Amino acid sequence: MENNYLQIRQKAGTDSLLREFIWDNGIEEDxxxxxxxxxxxxxRCEAGFKLFRKWLNERGRKFTLISVGRDANVSGYYNRMKGYLADYYINDTTEAYSRIFSFNNIPLDxxxxxxxxxxxxxxxxxxFTELCxxxxxxxxxxxxxxxxxxYEQLSSEEYVENPDTSAFERFREEKTFTLDGCDIPLCKVDRAPVWNGRWLCIPDDILNEVFVFEEEQKRFVFRQLAGVQEDVKNTFIEVSDSMKANYERNGMLFxxxxxxxxxRDTLYMSYSIPKIIFTDSLKSRIGIFNQPCIIARVLGGEPSADRLCPLDFNIFNEEYFYKHFQFAVAGGHxxxxCQQLTWPMEYEAEDYRDDERRNPFRDEYYDYGHPYMADFRLADGKLARRYGNLSEEARRTKTGYYFNLPFVTANGDETAYTDGFSGKVCVVESGRESVYDVFDFNASTLPSGDSALFYTYEYADAFxxxxxxxxxxxxxxxxxxCCIVLHGGWTSDVRRKVYTFVRIDRRTGSRHEYLLPARKNLICTGLRRGKSSIxxxxxxxxxxxxVVKLLE
Structure with missing residues (x-):
């Protein structure tokens, strides 16, 4: 365990900090x-909590659950909802753990x-490798x-250049709406909420459900917490109800x-739901997987059954990884x-070093097409096409898909997509494609990479x-x-992150950029598509x- 891929150690001189961190919470054990x-x-990393407590208690030891998050109420709500019982609970709301422990990779991953x-x-x-x-x-x-x-780690602050915020325009006014009728806390909203002029839908990453509010004058009324319905939960499960219930009790189904x-009035949700199948003809071996799918639900009116569209790709037999944590629906697709299965994903250099179609550190790699978008048919979930190509900046830096986090949106049969970092947005309608520059990227300033760092994550740090x-x-x-642009996303200090709103007039090409206000208790930021403007x-x-603050 100590020498696994993700490692943790105690920093020297932190003994007293660690004592306070643990024993100031009323813990009696030595x-x-x-x-x-x-x-x-x-x-998935939480799957062992219940069994770990059970086995500790059977051996006369007590179990402590340390939850790290800025809101202790959210942590408590989540632990109760998931049934995570512990003998002691500690809520770290100030990131105190980071002053005590050092990690060889991402802190507390x-x-x-x-x-x-x-x-x-x-x-x-x-x-842990195996919990038993x-x-x-x-x-x-x-x-x-x-x-x-x-562990020696380059500070993320070295990657950040703060923008000159005086260059951005300011919003003239804001309107305030209340969120009414819901006593469930917004726990963690990492994905952008959606407001289409009637429905406000907020995906919650902790609850794994969607808060649905309906706009009524200057307030929003809570309508439902949308998730996976019971009949859908069993779609991909071959084992008996008792076996499934056992997996659920032990926290193994997600x-x-x-x-x-x-x-309009249809909510689309991208989910990964349990798939439990027998992996041999004798039905003696069981495999637990997760099936990606799109669930469509009609909002308002009489309740109706959800429509389910399983996405037909096999993560164990594909050339590409399909990123269904951001999507758009248009034209039956x-x-x-998508991202090619090579560096910077977790592959050994020997797996792709000699393959010019998979080795992003070779010049020849960029002579081949490397798409980053994919269309799947809603009718049958089959792949229809892959498209887009890595940017010229990726070629210059030999960083492949490292600086590629696609975003896509749709309006009717029109689709707009971007790789996220180049500043370019492609708009496609009826086979015609237009390109817009949301921000300017000066590729001539890019340095050469250090070939001694090829095949490592550190190679990308210089860029x-x-x-x-x-x-x-x-x-x-x-x-x-219209886009929201994050400036300084590599920093872990949220106070140094700056968000702007960019509006491009598609007829004239004029571009305006506005500074979004920094707020102490900000939950999330999104875009409202109204009748006359975004x-x-x-x-x-x-x-x-x-409350919701609409900026104009």
Whole structure:
């Protein structure tokens, strides 16, 4: 565990900080056994919580659950909703863990098993490979603390160049709407909410469901928390109800919301839902997978059955990974991003080094087409086509798909898509394609890469300050293209991230960029498609409720 891909160590000189972090919470034990995690950040990583507690308790030890998140109420709600029982709970709302522990990769990615002694020492910790009773026995038997260590990591601040905000225009006014009739907290909203002039749909990454509100004058009324209906949950399950129930009790089945969109009165939800099948003819072996699908639900009026469209791709037998956590529906197709299965995904260099079609560090690689968008037919879920191509900036830097986070939106039969970082948006209608520049990218300033770092993630670090703007939301109408642009996305300091709203007149080509207000209790930012224009809005926590700020 200690030397797995994701590693954790205690920083030197933090013994007293660790004692306070743990034992200021009323814990009576001299040694704690814990899981530390961000609620909802990696649902599959949470699968071992219930069994870990069971096996610890059977051995006379108590289980501590450490939840990291800025809102203790959200963490508590999530733990109760998921049935995560613990003998002790700790809520870290100030990122205190980051002053104590060092990580060799992304801080607190997934969940970490920890054993900590009262003298403030991390005995052992890490990302477990296999959770079983034998592992718990080994954990209990371990008494010697793991050595102190601070992993060397380039500060993300070195990748950030703050924009000159004085160059951006300001909004003249804002309108305030209340969110009424819902006592469930907005837990974590990483995906952009959608407001089409009637329906406000907010995808929640922790609840894995969609808050649906209906606009009524200057307020929104809560209508439903949309998720996977019971009849859909069993669509891809071959085993008995009792076996399925056992998997559910042990936290092994996940209904993962990837994103949501709304077209007129139809809510579209991209989900990954459990697929449990027998993997041999004798039905003696069982495989647990997740099936990607699009679920369509009609909003308003009489309740009706959801329409289900399974997306027909096999992650174990594909050349591309299909990113169904952002999508658009138009013309009988669902459009989503795709990425070739090579670096920077987790592959050994030996797997692609000698293949010029898969090796982004070779010049020849860019002479082949490398699409980043894909259309699947809604009728049967089959792939219809892949399109788009890596940018000239990708060729210059030899970074392949590293700086490629597609975003797509649709209006009628018209589709707009972008790779996110180049600033270019392609609009397609009836086979005709137009290109718009949301921001200018000066490729001539790009440095050469360090060939000694080929096949490593560190290779891309030299270019991050140049790929420092990203299109994170987008809407289109017949007369305008509007985007939200994130400046400084590589920093972990939310205070240094700047968001702007860009409006392009499609008839004249004129472009205006507005600074979005920085708000202390900001939940999320989105775009409203009204009858006459597209405008940005922000959802803000206000006391014990939420309000929507429409900017004009």
């Amino acid at each position: 040694t704690i056994y814990a899981f530390m995690y961000r609620p909802g950040n990696c649902p 997934g969940s970490n098993v920890l054993k900590i002694s009262r003298d403030g020492r991390l005995i052992t910790g890490g990302d 009773p034998e592992f718990v026995d080994q954990l209990i038997a371990r008494t010697e603390p793991v050595p102190y260590k601070t 209904y993962l919301l990837c994103n949501a969109g709304v077209d 669902v459009t989503l991003g 991050k300050k140049y790929f420092n703007r990203q299109i994170v939301d987008m809407q289109i109408s017949g007369k305008e293209l 405008t940005p809005f922000q959802i803000v926590r206000h006391n014990n409720t939420y």
